[in-house]
Structure formats: structure tokens, C-alpha cells
Amino acid sequence: MPVADIADTVRxxxxxxxxxxxxxxxxEKKAYAQPRAAGELEAELKLLLGDEADEARVMRELRGLRDREMGRIGYRELAGLAQLDETLGDLSTLAEVCCAAALDHAMRTLCLRYGQPRDAQGARATPVILGMGKLGGRELNFSSDIDLICCHTASGETDGSHALDNSEFFKRVVQMVTKLIAERTEHGFVFRVDLMLRPFGSAGPVSIAxxxxxxxYQQHGREWERYALIKARPVAGDIKxxxxxxxxxxxxVYRRYLDFNAIGSLRSLKKLIADDVARRRQDDNVKLGRGGIREVEFIVQSFQLVRGGQEPRLRDPRLRPVLRYLAEAGHLPEPTAKKLDEHYVFLRRLENAIQIYADEQTHSLPLADEPRAALCLALNFDGWPALVQRFTEVREDVHHEFARVFAEPGHEDPEQDLAALIERLWAESPDLSVEQSALEPLAREDFGDAAADIxxxxxxLRDARGTRTLSQTSQDRLRALLPLLLAETLQESEPATAATRVLGVLQAIGGRSTYLTLLRESAIARGHxxxxxxxxxxxSQLLSTNPALLDQLLDARTLYAPPDKAEIRAELDHVFSQIxxxxxxxGMDALRRYRLETTxxxxxxxxxxxxxLVQVSDRLTWLAEAVLQxxxxxxxxxxxxxxxxxxRRDGQVAGLAAIGYGKFGGIELGYGSDLDLVFVHDCDAPDQETEGGRRPIGGDVFMVRWAQRVIHWLQTLTPAGRAYEVDLELRPSGRSGLTVSSIEAFAQYQRREAWTWEHQALTRARTVAGSASLGERFEAIRREVLSAARDPDKLRQDIIDMRARMRASxxxxxxxxxxxxxxxxxLIDLEFITQYLLLREAPGKPELLRWSDNWRQLEDLVSAGVLAETDRDTLIAAYRSLRAWSHARGLQxxxxxxxxxxxxxxRxxxxxxxxxxxLASE
Known part of the structure; x- marks a missing residue:
């Protein structure tokens, strides 16, 4: 029987x-005992908020509603007045109603400010919030996050007097919704919000068209995202x-064919979760531990992924209806499905009772006597041993079925053969016959012709100095690690290549036992x-030369979700706040480590x-800008x-700026790119000494030393390597020119002495660090110089001649x-076309000089009527495919x-x- 009265409920x-x-x-018990009618909660909240509620009121009322509803739902669960599905459904309804109210307020507020978002045809664009995970399945637990993916129906812009691009508008909508729901105030919070399941994770927009x-999803979707979308369901906004x-x-999500590969993907995902649970010593985790809720979910979802394309009833985001269908369709024996359903109900009620005790987000059995006693009371067990015994029985049953579903038929654990191989090779001075026999399991395990090399x-590796200097414990750990790593390589399309590179990383790690321990203990790190x-x-080379980067392999969410521009700046600010x-x-070491980790x-x-690729270049460029700053x-x-x-002469502090050229200026940096820089300053009193220091020097000397010091910060070789190589070849007068020049001298050089090829380079130049006001002056000079009238015949011939010289050398x-x-x-021909057209047309069309990257320059050439749309599309398509191929070759x-x-x-x-x-030669 459940708890009997209010006093028991409080205990x-x-x-x-x-x-x-x-x-x-x-x-009064009656106030808590009643179920909610359909639509009642939504109507109550609408009455509480009215039509003109401000942000503070919305936040207060949402939190008050959450407080009351969680108490009511928790009481009905503990008192046995609600079945599991009603409890989970009520929690999910509460989340949906709060999301909808927050979204309505955000849309109303921002539409008043910016107008209605509309598409290119003028139709209204609307928001969509997809509930994922347990919210999507209407299975929310008592203290769950809500996983959301936010979308909008169309690109475009708002129709107000302060128009915003739809992407920016809906970004602000999502930020406001998140604040209304997740921000902690004196009244608490409503739900924790997690947006990490969205396309591109933290690297992607918070709302996507x-x-x-x-x-x-068609181009970049990964297996785990198929798994996640099984649970997707619209919960707020434009439901249709x-x-x-x-x-x-x-x-x-659902393949037309029977997709048995999905089982392997789920098996790998579950293994990562299990290893992480073990590493964190969370064996008693009701959700993630052995035989827990997640294993029941994986059993059901394996059938959904494998057969969902052919059987529509498997596409239901709710677990229990799908489990019942699996028995009806004969995919699971009926007794097995029934038992799994009973176990699922027990585990979910146990999870809720754990969380109802103190409204905490925990999934583990309590350690203290008081919460244990509360748990026994909530679930009607005579004592803790009885509850633990039932929990253990349930877990063993669930795990047995999980192991059966995810077993690999006919599979012999490759680690056993590989471990034997390692032991034979590790023996003291093995003779040739032993070496030959050692090749057999490798060949059998698909290393093929590369077995001898491996x-x-x-x-x-065994004979390497770093290995020989390891302690016996660390050597044992290495021997235990090797078969695990080699077994992982067998899952790759080219196992021999993967094994060769992984062994190269291990060889480079040498005697660093810390990293051997990390890889031995963490299946997640090994897999990555x-x-x-x-x-x-x-x-592989990056990891070999910088073993400390192996720490980054522990967290897939950060490893595969690189920061955006603002996040890079914030992360670097945090790093240097401690130095x-x-x-x-x-500082130099920290700068290099951050650059390596982010790369x-x-x-x-x-x-x-x-x-x-474009976002790869963007992030590499943003990283370089932040490091340079x-x-x-x-x-x-x-x-x-x-x-x-x-x-300066006016008494203001003089500034220095860095101008990025080439790939840096064009926002196209690759992994190994140098930084093409030109330094300019605005110190117009070069002989005037500096003020406020112990050793005053001339202003011009200060500027030279400043630029030299910047280069020193970037290029100096430290234990963490170099940050970047710097190339100053494009400064005025090239190698014979000064490291840094005044902005006026730079302007005069560009006006009077620069060659045509230097003006070509200037088309791809932009300010990348330093003084903002100086950067504005540079941009004005760039526009002036590039829009100056020039002899079209000479320009054309200069371009042709320069291209011929480059090709020859x-x-x-x-x-x-x-x-x-x-x-x-x-690629160079393509860039020369753009640069030629810019230089030829800019005197009459200065709007062509807005951008420094080839892509947007081509767009502007079309807008200005200089280039046909078909030619633009052809050039951009060629540029994209050639850069992508070049980039892929670089990675290889x-x-x-x-x-x-x-x-x-x-071509x-x-x-x-x-x-x-x-541009054809005559």
C-alpha cells in the first residue's frame, strides 16, 4: 500500500x-488528491498571467505554478492515487504548458519591438519547439531537464521599423524562453533547459530554419541523432x-530497410555510458547503471531503429505502447515484454521517489539512513534490504534481456586473441617462430597484409626507451590497454590504418603513465x-606531438562541439583571468594550450x-583573431x-592594429596556416617620449617593440609549441620595409608606390586585432585606394602578367x-577573376569593397550588375568543391x-x- 496520510507523505x-x-x-488532503482535467492547467496559467504580464510576473507565476503542481503530482504519486503514466504525463504537461506560456510571452514582447518575422514572400514565420527525450515521449521524471530543439518555419526578416534577420529574432526568442523557464530567482526555477541536441550542438544556432x-540531418546527421529523434515531438509553438x-x-530516422547496423550503434553508445558510469562509480544509478532504465529504453529503441521504417506503430515516441506492440507483433515473447514493462514501472517509480524526496536531480540510491527510510516508505517496502533485493532482481532481469538483444551472434571477443598476441610479443626476446605464430590472430582479425607491420x-613499442623506463605496474597497464585499442580499430573501415596511427600515438606518449591510465580506464577516450x-x-600527429590533448577525449559534447566566436573569446578571457x-x-603556454585544444x-x-568546411574556416579564423588579440x-x-x-599630438594614447591578409583576411584559415599580417600605428608624434613608465622611449620605438612583442608571443617555441607562424612579407616595401608603419605612411605607400598585385592583396585585407579606431581608418584607406581610378588596360595586363609569373614559378x-x-x-585563377573585377569596377561601385572574402565579393559583383548570376554560381560551386578537396587532402x-x-x-x-x-592573353 502507498503512504497513508499527509504526515507519511512529508516523511x-x-x-x-x-x-x-x-x-x-x-x-487539506482533498486539495492534493484531485487529478487535472484536460486543458485545466493551461487555462489556469492563462488566467494568472492575463494579457499584459511583464517578464517579472511571468517568471513569478511560472515558478509558483511549478511549485504547486510538483507538490500535487508528487503527493498523488506517493499516495498511490496516480498510475505511472499519469504521473509522467502530468509532469510532461506542466513542462509543455510552461514552454508555451514562455514562448507566447517572448513572441509578444519581441514582435512589439521588432515586428512580425516573415519569409521572402511576406508570410509569417512561426516558432516550433520540439521536445526531445523524456519530454518528447511524455515520460518526464520528477526532476528532469527538458531537452529542446528550437526551429522556425522560414528564413527572412521582421517587418518592424527595427528589422531583424529571422535567425537573430528567433535566437532572441529562445534566449528569452530559456531565461523565463530556467533562470533561478528567489522563487526558484521551472525546469532546467538543455539545447545541446540541436543541429551542430553548441556550435549551431539555438533556433534553426x-x-x-x-x-x-540529410547531410551531417549522425547515428546518435537518429536515436534522439525517435523521441521528438512538437510541444509548443506551431505544432502543425x-x-x-x-x-x-x-x-x-527510420530506414526503409531493416537496419541492423543500428544495433551496433546503440551497443557502442550503451558501452560508452556504462564505462562512464563505472568511471564515476555510479553502479547504483537507477537510470544509467547496469539493468537500469536506459537499458529498457535501448531494448525498445533498437527495434524502433531496425524496423521502424517498415512498421509505423514502432514510430511512437512513448516507450510502453511500443513495448506492448513488440509483444503483439511477435518481436518479443509476451512474458518478456510484460516483465520488462513491470520492471520499467518499478524503476521509474523508484527514480521518481528518489527525486521527490528533496526535489534534486539524482538517479542514485541514497547513502544516508533518513532518505533510505523515506524511500522505503514511498515505495511500501518493509526495510532497506527488501528494497535493495527487489532492485537487484529487477536489474538482473533487465540486463539479461539487454545482453540477449544486443549480443553479437557468432562473435568471439577479439580482445582475447589480441591479448594473447600482446603477451607473446611482450615475452623476452621472442624467436622467429613465435613472431610468425603471433601474426595469425592479427590476420584473422582483418589486419590482413599489414599484420606483419603492426x-x-x-x-x-615494447622495446622503446619510454616503455622500458615504466614501472612494472604501468607496463602491465600498457599490455592491458593494447588489446582494447586494437579491438576498437577493428570497428573502423580500415583497421590496419587506424591501428598503425594509434600505435604511433602510443609510441609518442612514451613513458607518460598518466595517459596510459586515462586510455585504459576510459572507453570514451579510447573510442575517440x-x-x-x-x-x-x-x-594523429597533433595528438602525438601534444599528448596533453588526450584529456579532451573524455567529453564528446565539448570534443565535437567547438566554440563559436563569442565562446572562444569568453573561454580565453577565463583562462587569462587566472594569469x-x-x-x-x-601566459604563452596557456595561449598555446588553448589554441591546440580548440584546434x-x-x-x-x-x-x-x-x-x-565554411564553419571550420570560420572557427579557425576566430581562434586566430582571439589568440592574436x-x-x-x-x-x-x-x-x-x-x-x-x-x-599622439592630441594627447590621446596611440594605438596599434594588425591587418590580416590572404587566408586570414579572407576568413579561410586552414589547420596549418600562417598568419599574413601588416602592423600599422597612429602615433603621429614619433619622437615624443612615452609617459608614465620607468624608462621612457620614443613613441615610434614603442610601436616597433609592441609589434615585435606580439610576434614574440605568437612565434616563440615553448614546451607547448608555437601559437602561430607570422608572415610579414605583405608589409609596405616587403622584406625591406619596417615591421610596423604609421597609418599615414601605409596610406601614402598604397596610393603612390604599391604595385597592382599589392592592391589585389588589399582586396582580401581586413583589421583582425588591435585598436578599433585605427581599424576604421584602415578600412577607409582601403576603400579609398581600391576605388581610385586606374587605367583598365594596364590593370588587365598587370593581372595577366602576375598570373603568368606565378604559374611559371x-x-x-x-x-x-x-x-x-x-x-x-x-583556386588562384578563380580569386584573380574576383580581384580583377573588383579593381576594375570599384571606382564607380564602391559598394563592392564591403567584404574581404571571395564568396561575398562574388555575391556583391552580381548585385552590382558586374557578374552574371550563372557565372557567380559556377565560380562559387567550383570554389567550394576545390577548397573542400584541398581541405580533405590537408587532413590526410x-x-x-x-x-x-x-x-x-x-576547370x-x-x-x-x-x-x-x-583576362585571356592576346
């Missing part, structure tokens, strides 16, 4: 006791549009290491396919401490290979030489446009 739940203390008028969402979107995503690498090594030798200005060495995160998302600030602080500050094309960068019809550490016949169509198209714009 079973401190939370309900606190609610009753806050609201003594509810102490429906068409873009569909494109994402949400259902239409899910209908469009159905082919991604054996040699294993032997080299193998997957990244299999995908890219460049990433004083005089800790130069520590790995970008590369991991890149090779996993979750980050398009830190170098600027730290270098300035060091100089100021010694010399004071340089002043740099083009690596041969009869069998084509250089996609310097070869005819390649291969030269950018394609077969001679490759990209024939794109011909670029050559044709080259001729059509007038």
Missing part, C-alpha cells in the same frame, strides 16, 4: 513538506509545422582516439562531419609596465597531376595535386569565365 518527501509549509492552506534543419518537419525527417610496431586517428593522420600580466611564460575540437567536429593585450601590458604609454602541375591551387582553372597530409583529369568541368568553366571577363 517520504522533504520537498512536499516544504511546499505545504509555504502553502499551509493546501494541507526548418529547411536548414532538414538539410543538416513541427509535425510536418518531423514527417520530412522520417527517412533519416607486429613490428608493437615490438618497437581510435575514431580520430582513423579519420586523419593530421589529427597576471607579469607571468609571461605561463582539436574543431578538427574532431570536422572529421566527424558535424561542421561544414590576447598577444596584443599582453604585449602592451608588458611594455606599459616598463615604458609607460605612447601619446609555383604551378606544380605535370602530365599526370594537376595543382588545384596554382594550376590553370584552379597529402599534397594538393589531383589527377590530371580531375575537376575537368570546373573548363573557370577558364571560360577567365576569358569572358577579358
Amino acid at each position: 517520504a518527501s522533504r520537498f512536499i513538506g516544504a511546499v505545504l509549509k509555504r502553502h499551509p492552506q493546501w494541507a 526548418s529547411d536548414a534543419a532538414e538539410d543538416y 509545422a513541427g509535425n510536418e518537419l518531423l514527417q520530412r525527417l522520417r527517412p533519416f 607486429c613490428k610496431r608493437l615490438r618497437d 582516439l581510435v575514431r580520430l586517428c582513423a579519420a586523419s593522420p593530421w589529427v 597576471t600580466d607579469d607571468e609571461t611564460e605561463a 582539436l575540437r574543431i578538427a574532431a567536429a570536422d572529421v566527424a562531419g558535424s561542421l561544414p 590576447v598577444a596584443f593585450d599582453r604585449a602592451y601590458a608588458e611594455l606599459r609596465a616598463s615604458y609607460g604609454v605612447p601619446l 609555383l604551378d606544380k602541375s605535370t602530365a599526370t597531376n594537376w595543382d588545384i591551387k596554382q594550376g590553370e582553372g584552379g 597530409q597529402q599534397p594538393v595535386l589531383a589527377p590530371a583529369e580531375a575537376f575537368a568541368e570546373q 573548363a568553366q573557370v577558364r571560360e569565365i577567365w576569358k569572358r571577363v577579358g
Whole structure:
């Protein structure tokens, strides 16, 4: 029997006791005993909020409603007045009603400010909130997060006097909704909100247009996202549009054929969860532990993923109806399905009782006597041993069925053979016969012709100085680790390649036993290491030369979700908030470590396919800008401490700015790119000494030392390597020019002395760090110089001549290979077309000079009527495909030489446009 009265309820739940203390008028049992009618909660909240509620009132009323409803739902659960489905459904309804109210308030507030969001045809764009996980399945537990994916129906902009792009508008809507629901106030919070399941995770927009969402899942969707979308359900906003979107995503989630590969994906995911639980010592976790709720979910969802494309009734986001159908359809024996359902009910009631006790987000059995006694009272057990015995029996039953469903038929554990191999190879001075016999299991396990090489690498690892200096315990740990890693490589499409690269990383780690322990203890880290090594030798080399990066492999959410521009700045600010200005060495090391860690995160998302090439370049460029700005600030602080500050004639502090050229200026940085920089300053009193320092120096000397110090911060080799290589070749007068020049001298040089090729380079230049006002002056000079009238015939011939000289000295094309960068019809030709048209047309069309990247420059050339739309589309398509191929080759550490016949169509198209714009030699 359940708890009998209010007093028992309070003993079973401190939370309900606190609610009753806050609201003594509810102490009557009748007030808590009644179920809610359909729509009642929504109507009550609408009455509480009215039509004109401000943000503070909305937050207060939502939290008050949450307090009352959680108390009512918790009481009915503990008193046995509600079945499990009603409890979970009531919790889900509460979340839906609160989401809808918060969304209504956010839309009303922001529409008054910015107007209605509309699509290109003027139709209204609407928000959609998809509930994921337990909210999507109407199975929310008592203290659950709510997992949301937020979308909007169309791109466009608002129609108000302060118009916003729809993406920005709906971003603000989601931010306001999240604040209304999740922010803690003196009245508490409503629900914790998790947006990490959205496309591209933290790297993606918080609200995405429906068409873009569909494109994402078709092009970049991963197996775990199929699993997540099983539970998706519209819970607020435009419900009809949400259902239409899910209908469009159905082919991604549910394959038309029987998809048995899904079982392997779920098996791997469960293994990662289980290993993480073990690492955190959470064996008594009701949700994630052995035989817990997650294993029941995985059993059901394996059938959904495998057969859902053919059996519509498997597409229900609710677990229990699907479990009943599995018995009806004969996929599970009826007694098994019934027992799993009973166990699921017990585990969910146990989870709720654990959380109802103190309204805490925990899934583990309590350790203290008081909450244990409360749990026994809530679930009507005579004592703790009886409850634990029932819990143990349930877990064993569930895990037995889980192991049966996810067993690998006919599979012999490869680790056993591989472990035996390692032991034979590790024996003292093995003779040739032992080595030969050692090859057999490797060949059988699909290493094929590479087996002998892998054996040699294993032997080299055994004999390496770093290995021999390890303690016996660490050597034992290494021997235990190797079969685990090699077994992981067998899951890759090219096991031998993966194994070779992983062993290379281990060889580089050497005697660092800490990392051997990390890989031995964490299946998550092992899995990520193998997957990244299999995908890219460049990433393998990065890990080999920087073993500390292995720590990043522990968390998939951060590893595969690199930060955006604002997050990079915030993270770096946090890193340097702990380092004083005089800790130069520590600062340099921290800067390099952050750059390496973030680069790995970008590369991991890149090779996993979750980050398009353009966003890879964006993030690498944002990272370089942030690192450069830190170098600027730290270098300035060091100089100021010694010399004071340089002043201009007007008494204001003089500034320095860095101008990015080439790939940096064009927002196209790759993984190994140098930074092409030009430094300019606005110190117009070069002989005036600095003020406020111990050792005054001339303003011009200060500026030179500032630029030199910035370069020192970037290029100095420390134990963490270099931050970036810096190339100053594009400064005025090239190698013979000064490291830094005044902005006026730079302007005069560009006006009077610069060659045409230097103006070409200027088309891709932009301010990347330093003084904002100086950056504005540079942009004005750039516009002035590039829009100056020029002889069209001379311009054309200069461009042709420069391209011919470059091809003669740099083009690596041969009869069998084509250089996609310097070869005819390649990337440089494409960029020269854009630069030529900009320089030719800018005198009459200065609006062409807004951007420094090739893509948007081509867009502006079309808008200005200079370039046909078809030519733009052709050039952008060619640019995209050539850059993507070049980028992929870089990740594989291969030269950018394609077969001679490759990209024939794109090359011909670029050559044709080259001729059509007038660049063909006469």
C-alpha cells in the first residue's frame, strides 16, 4: 500500500513538506488528491498571467505554478492515487504548458519591438519547439531537464521599423524562453533547459530554419541523432509545422530497410555510458547503471531503429505502447515484454521517489539512513534490504534481456586473441617462430597484409626507451590497454590504418603513465582516439606531438562541439583571468594550450562531419583573431609596465592594429596556416617620449617593440609549441620595409608606390586585432585606394602578367597531376577573376569593397550588375568543391595535386569565365 496520510507523505518527501509549509492552506488532503482535467492547467496559467504580464510576473507565476503542481503530482504519486503514466504525463504537461506560456510571452514582447518575422514572400514565420527525450515521449521524471530543439518555419526578416534577420529574432526568442523557464530567482526555477541536441550542438544556432534543419540531418546527421529523434515531438509553438518537419525527417530516422547496423550503434553508445558510469562509480544509478532504465529504453529503441521504417506503430515516441506492440507483433515473447514493462514501472517509480524526496536531480540510491527510510516508505517496502533485493532482481532481469538483444551472434571477443598476441610479443626476446605464430590472430582479425607491420610496431613499442623506463605496474597497464585499442580499430573501415596511427600515438606518449591510465580506464577516450586517428593522420600527429590533448577525449559534447566566436573569446578571457600580466611564460603556454585544444575540437567536429568546411574556416579564423588579440593585450601590458604609454599630438594614447591578409583576411584559415599580417600605428608624434613608465622611449620605438612583442608571443617555441607562424612579407616595401608603419605612411605607400598585385592583396585585407579606431581608418584607406581610378588596360595586363609569373614559378602541375591551387582553372585563377573585377569596377561601385572574402565579393559583383548570376554560381560551386578537396587532402597530409583529369568541368568553366571577363592573353 502507498503512504497513508499527509504526515507519511512529508516523511517520504522533504520537498512536499516544504511546499505545504509555504502553502499551509493546501494541507487539506482533498486539495492534493484531485487529478487535472484536460486543458485545466493551461487555462489556469492563462488566467494568472492575463494579457499584459511583464517578464517579472511571468517568471513569478511560472515558478509558483511549478511549485504547486510538483507538490500535487508528487503527493498523488506517493499516495498511490496516480498510475505511472499519469504521473509522467502530468509532469510532461506542466513542462509543455510552461514552454508555451514562455514562448507566447517572448513572441509578444519581441514582435512589439521588432515586428512580425516573415519569409521572402511576406508570410509569417512561426516558432516550433520540439521536445526531445523524456519530454518528447511524455515520460518526464520528477526532476528532469527538458531537452529542446528550437526551429522556425522560414528564413527572412521582421517587418518592424527595427528589422531583424529571422535567425537573430528567433535566437532572441529562445534566449528569452530559456531565461523565463530556467533562470533561478528567489522563487526558484521551472525546469532546467538543455539545447545541446540541436543541429551542430553548441556550435549551431539555438533556433534553426526548418529547411536548414532538414538539410543538416540529410547531410551531417549522425547515428546518435537518429536515436534522439525517435523521441521528438512538437510541444509548443506551431505544432502543425513541427509535425510536418518531423514527417520530412522520417527517412533519416527510420530506414526503409531493416537496419541492423543500428544495433551496433546503440551497443557502442550503451558501452560508452556504462564505462562512464563505472568511471564515476555510479553502479547504483537507477537510470544509467547496469539493468537500469536506459537499458529498457535501448531494448525498445533498437527495434524502433531496425524496423521502424517498415512498421509505423514502432514510430511512437512513448516507450510502453511500443513495448506492448513488440509483444503483439511477435518481436518479443509476451512474458518478456510484460516483465520488462513491470520492471520499467518499478524503476521509474523508484527514480521518481528518489527525486521527490528533496526535489534534486539524482538517479542514485541514497547513502544516508533518513532518505533510505523515506524511500522505503514511498515505495511500501518493509526495510532497506527488501528494497535493495527487489532492485537487484529487477536489474538482473533487465540486463539479461539487454545482453540477449544486443549480443553479437557468432562473435568471439577479439580482445582475447589480441591479448594473447600482446603477451607473446611482450615475452623476452621472442624467436622467429613465435613472431610468425603471433601474426595469425592479427590476420584473422582483418589486419590482413599489414599484420606483419603492426607486429613490428608493437615490438618497437615494447622495446622503446619510454616503455622500458615504466614501472612494472604501468607496463602491465600498457599490455592491458593494447588489446582494447586494437579491438576498437577493428570497428573502423580500415583497421590496419587506424591501428598503425594509434600505435604511433602510443609510441609518442612514451613513458607518460598518466595517459596510459586515462586510455585504459576510459572507453570514451579510447573510442575517440581510435575514431580520430582513423579519420586523419593530421589529427594523429597533433595528438602525438601534444599528448596533453588526450584529456579532451573524455567529453564528446565539448570534443565535437567547438566554440563559436563569442565562446572562444569568453573561454580565453577565463583562462587569462587566472594569469597576471607579469607571468609571461605561463601566459604563452596557456595561449598555446588553448589554441591546440580548440584546434582539436574543431578538427574532431570536422572529421566527424558535424561542421561544414565554411564553419571550420570560420572557427579557425576566430581562434586566430582571439589568440592574436590576447598577444596584443599582453604585449602592451608588458611594455606599459616598463615604458609607460605612447601619446599622439592630441594627447590621446596611440594605438596599434594588425591587418590580416590572404587566408586570414579572407576568413579561410586552414589547420596549418600562417598568419599574413601588416602592423600599422597612429602615433603621429614619433619622437615624443612615452609617459608614465620607468624608462621612457620614443613613441615610434614603442610601436616597433609592441609589434615585435606580439610576434614574440605568437612565434616563440615553448614546451607547448608555437601559437602561430607570422608572415610579414605583405608589409609596405616587403622584406625591406619596417615591421610596423604609421597609418599615414601605409596610406601614402598604397596610393603612390604599391604595385597592382599589392592592391589585389588589399582586396582580401581586413583589421583582425588591435585598436578599433585605427581599424576604421584602415578600412577607409582601403576603400579609398581600391576605388581610385586606374587605367583598365594596364590593370588587365598587370593581372595577366602576375598570373603568368606565378604559374611559371609555383604551378606544380605535370602530365599526370594537376595543382588545384596554382594550376590553370584552379583556386588562384578563380580569386584573380574576383580581384580583377573588383579593381576594375570599384571606382564607380564602391559598394563592392564591403567584404574581404571571395564568396561575398562574388555575391556583391552580381548585385552590382558586374557578374552574371550563372557565372557567380559556377565560380562559387567550383570554389567550394576545390577548397573542400584541398581541405580533405590537408587532413590526410597529402599534397594538393589531383589527377590530371580531375575537376575537368570546373576547370573548363573557370577558364571560360577567365576569358569572358577579358583576362585571356592576346
